[in-house]
Amino acid sequence: MNNLINNTYKPGFRPLSANATDISAKAEVFLWQFLQKNKIGGYTFNRQMPIGKYTIDFFCYDLLLGIILEDNPSATDTLENKEKKNYLTELGLHILYFQSREILHQLPKVIATLEKFVSKYEIAHHTNLLVR
Helix, strand or coil: CHHHHHHHCCCCHHHHHHHHHHHHHHHHHHHHHHHHHCCHHHCCCEEEEEECCEEEEEEECCCCEEEEEECCHHHHHCHHHHHHHHHHHHCCCEEEEEEHHHHHHCHHHHHHHHHHHHHHHHHHCCCCCCCC
């Protein structure tokens, strides 16, 4: 086993993985700070919410909305992520995926997507923020 690890280790990969982790952490904190200050549609989000065997980066109970941040654009296509999304949607949850780089470099686009979701949700469920 030790030989397998030593033979497959590539020193150049460590900085790449550390950079991805750093970007992911920054994006999560950045979005969290925004959601806390600017409650989208007046809704409250929780961070790192465990649901079943999965953890959702951000979750809003009132909207049944989970937000998942990804580092890799192709990560949402993996079998594990498809199983995760299927499990969560079977529970009646709505899931939105965003790339970490989107959060850091295109936050207005992300916020517009979230606001559009909230608007559609409220119309579909006949909710009105003035009543809340």
